[in-house]
Each structure stands twice: as structure tokens, then as C-alpha cells.
Amino acid sequence: MLATLIYRSRLNRTLDPSQLTNLVERASLRNSQLQVTGILLFDGDHFLQVLEGPLASVNAVFERIKRDHRHGNVVELLRDFAPRRRFVDRGMTLFDLRVMKPAAALRAILRFGTLRYQLASIDRVYKFIRNFIASQNNNDRVRSTSPEHWCFVCKTPPFTHTNAPVFTEQPCQFAFQPIIEPLRGNISSIEALIRGPNGGSPLEYFSSIPSDKLHEADLASKAWALAMASRMGIGNHKVAINLLPMSLVKIPGAVDILLSHITRNNLNPGQIIVEVTEDEVISGYEEFTWAIRQLRAAGIGLAIDDFGSGFAGLSLLAKFQPDKLKIDRTIVTDIHLHGPKQAIVKAIIDCCAELQITVVAEGVEKVEEWCWLEAVGIERFQGFLFARPVLNGISPINWPHRISR
Numbered sequence: 540m541l542a543t544l545i546y547r548s549r550l551n552r553t554l555d556p557s558q559l560t561n562l563v564e565r566a567s568l569r570n571s572q573l574q575v576t577g578i579l580l581f582d583g584d585h586f587l588q589v590l591e592g593p594l595a596s597v598n599a600v601f602e603r604i605k606r607d608h609r610h611g612n613v614v615e616l617l618r619d620f621a622p623r624r625r626f627v628d629r630g631m632t633l634f635d636l637r638v639m640k641p642a643a644a645l646r647a648i649l650r651f652g653t654l655r656y657q658l659a660s661i662d663r664v665y666k667f668i669r670n671f672i673a674s675q676n677n678n679d680r681v682r683s684t685s686p687e688h689w690c691f692v693c694k695t696p697p698f699t700h701t702n703a704p705v706f707t708e709q710p711c712q713f714a715f716q717p718i719i720e721p722l723r724g725n726i727s728s729i730e731a732l733i734r735g736p737n738g739g740s741p742l743e744y745f746s747s748i749p750s751d752k753l754h755e756a757d758l759a760s761k762a763w764a765l766a767m768a769s770r771m772g773i774g775n776h777k778v779a780i781n782l783l784p785m786s787l788v789k790i791p792g793a794v795d796i797l798l799s800h801i802t803r804n805n806l807n808p809g810q811i812i813v814e815v816t817e818d819e820v821i822s823g824y825e826e827f828t829w830a831i832r833q834l835r836a837a838g839i840g841l842a843i844d845d846f847g848s849g850f851a852g853l854s855l856l857a858k859f860q861p862d863k864l865k866i867d868r869t870i871v872t873d874i875h876l877h878g879p880k881q882a883i884v885k886a887i888i889d890c891c892a893e894l895q896i897t898v899v900a901e902g903v904e905k906v907e908e909w910c911w912l913e914a915v916g917i918e919r920f921q922g923f924l925f926a927r928p929v930l931n932g933i934s935p936i937n938w939p940h941r942i943s944r
């Protein structure tokens with residue numbers, strides 16, 4: 540099967556661009572042996588490379604290229620399959636935009652194409668090339684800070700206690716994890732993540748409950764989450780709790796029940812954020828809308844959780860406009876390497892800016908992920924990089940500090 544791969548990368552200052560010709564000659568030879576063809580564009584700062592050939596060969600070449608220290612910030616933009624090659628059967632050809640005008644470069648690339656007319660008019664690969672040439676030096680490319688510029692300092696959260704003893708009659712436990720604004724040194728909230736009676740996963744806990752009691756148990760469990768947060772002495776900090784959307788629909792007076800749990804634990808509604816997941820089908824939109832209105836009227840915040848993992852996210856967003864939107868970890872993981880994920884996150888940020896919704900990135904584990912997300916304007920983060928969830932307590936938080944040079 541003929542695979543196509545496009546990536547973008549950035550020259551490392553250690554490579555003298557004059558060595559490029561040599562690099563391309565060697566690459567071309569190796570590619571030919573592997574039946575890989577394609578082109579390499581260089582604008583003095585960034586590369587864009589198209590590789591095409593048998594899937595295994597393209598993968599093998601790309602793995603080697605990724606490890607090459609002569610460039611960095613390698614971001615995969617496209618993986619696709621095609622019925623035939625787009626570029627003539629020569630391993631690799633360089634188009635050096637430092638010495639070619641954009642229009643001339645495009646013409647030269649087209650001459651090099653096997654399907655000149657199709658390539659020019661409709662081809663997606665060609666559109667990537669055209670976009671790269673048009674955007675050279677204008678830097679809508681994200682420039683994140685380098686991970687080496689940061690060190691992390693661990694600090695205990697300013698709560699009275701960092702653990703919360705479990706009540707004897709409690710049917711479940713909770714692990715707490717902070718959501719932070721790293722560059723402001725601010726804890727924006729702590730999320731209470733449900734665990735089974737022995738600390739097992741949420742799935743394990745919920746699967747032990749008869750299905751007709753699921754929503755009742757879900758809502759009732761929040762009383763314990765709030766009691767534990769209150770016991771930790773969180774002061775004015777906010778607590779995020781997860782609710783199945785249908786718990787608000789199926790349990791009569793759900794919002795009043797929740798409000799009574801909040802006040803009984805000496806918390807105020809403005810401190811609470813209800814996170815609804817998008818993976819449970821909301822069959823009673825009207826009742827759900829009513830419950831959301833009540834939540835909002837009581838001053839309780841609303842967040843869409845795991846945005847991007849399920850199928851109801853966009854319709855939830857269109858109908859309910861939450862205060863916060865949490866981007867799912869599946870999109871966040873390795874975002875610094877992945878063009879399609881980057882495009883999705885940029886679009887989410889634009890949409891949320893227009894709707895005045897705060898974006899939170901969850902599941903952040905790598906410094907590189909955080910640096911990229913900060914660079915596009917996200918300020919709130921949750922993930923192992925900063926603090927792991929701790930059963931019946933909260934862990935110290937790793938705060939990033941810029942290393943002064």
C-alpha cells in the first residue's frame with residue numbers, strides 16, 4: 540500500500556544550511572533503495588517534507604528522521620494512503636525557499652509532480668505545500684519554550700490537611716487532584732475523582748451498583764466528596780465534582796440535593812464546579828437544560844469534561860455553554876508532535892475565546908506538552924506533570940520555574 544506522510548520541523552542551529560545538499564543527496568540515495576520518494580522544502584528555519592512509498596519503508600525512514608538532532612520540533616501533519624505516487628521516482632529533492640520565489644517554487648514542485656494538474660487543483664498534499672510556502676516567516680507556527688528552560692519546585696497545597704480520613708459509612712473513596720495555573724502559581728480547583736471502597740477504579744465502583752440505582756448512587760457520592768474536601772480545610776478553593784448528566788435528569792430535585800450537600804459541608808455553591816462527561820447520551824435534553832439552569836442560578840459552575848473523547852461534546856457545547864471546557868487527555872498526549880491534534884486544540888481555543896469559556900488541558904504528563912499548550916494560550920492544567928491524584932488526600936504540586944540564564 541502506498542503511504543504518504545508529511546511532517547514539519549525546525550532547523551537546529553547546529554546545522555550549517557550549506558550541509559543540506561549533502562544531507563539530501565545521501566537521503567535521496569537511501570530513499571531510492573527503499574522505494575521512498577518525495578520532496579523536502581526548507582525556508583531557512585523550517586522544513587516540510589513529503590515522504591511516499593510502501594508503509595513500512597515510510598515508517599522506517601520517518602523513525603530515523605525523528606531521531607536526527609539536526610532538526611527538532613518534528614510535528615506530524617498528515618498520514619494518508621494514495622493510489623499512486625505524487626512525485627517522480629527520485630528519492631528526495633530539495634526545494635530551497637531561500638533562493639526561490641514562492642511562485643517559482645510552486646511551479647517547480649508542480650513540474651516535479653507526476654499528476655501535475657490534479658496536484659495543482661485538488662490535492663491535499665499540495666495544499667500543505669502551498670500553505671507552508673505561503674506562511675514562511677509569518678509564524679503562525681507555535682513557538683513554545685524549550686523544556687530545558689524549566690525546572691519544577693514541589694510545594695504542599697495551602698490546605699489545613701493534605702489527607703482526608705474516610706468516614707466509616709462511606710461506600711466509596713475519592714482521590715483529589717489539583718487543576719492549576721502554573722505560571723500564576725494558582726490552584727484553580729481540586730477535582731474529586733471517585734474510587735471504589737478499596738480504592739479501585741470508577742468503573743469497578745459503578746459496575747458494582749445495580750443499573751437502576753446508578754444515578755442515585757452517583758449523586759449521593761458527591762456528599763462524601765464534599766465532606767472530604769471540607770475536612771481537608773480547602774478554604775476558598777474550588778472543588779470540581781463529576782456527575783453523570785442523567786443523574787441531574789433522573790433524580791427528582793437533584794440540584795436541591797446537591798445544594799444541601801454543599802451547605803451541610805460549610806462550602807458555598809460558588810466554590811463548586813460540576814463536570815459533566817460527554818459520553819453518556821442525554822436523552823432528556825429538556826430536563827437536563829432545566830437542571831443546568833438551576834445549577835447556574837444557584838451559582839454552581841459547569842464544565843464539560845473529557846471534551847473530544849465522546850460524541851456529544853459539540854452539541855453539549857452548542858446547547859449549554861459551560862464556564863469551563865476540559866480537553867481530553869487523548870488529544871493532549873504528545874500534542875507537541877501531532878499536527879492534527881494541534882489544529883483541533885487551536886480551533887477549540889478560538890471557539891472558547893469567542894464564547895468566554897475557560898479551557899483546561901487534562902492529562903498533561905510531559906513538559907513538552909505543557910510548553911506547547913501554554914504557547915497557544917491555555918493557562919489551566921491538570922495532569923501527572925504537576926500532581927498525581929492521591930487517594931483520600933492531595934499531593935504536593937510541582938510548580939514550574941523558568942531557569943534564569
Ligand SMILES: Cc1cc2nc3c(=O)[nH]c(=O)nc-3n(C[C@H](O)[C@H](O)[C@H](O)COP(=O)(O)O)c2cc1C
Nearest residue numbers: 566567569570586588600603604605607609610631
Ligand atoms: C530535515 C531532514 C530530512 C531528512 N530526510 C531524510 C530522508 O528522506 N531519508 C533518509 O534516509 N534520511 C533523511 N534524513 C537523515 C536522517 O535523519 C538520518 O540522518 C539518516 O537516515 C541516517 O540515519 P542513521 O544515522 O540512523 O543511519 C533527513 C534529515 C533531516 C534533518
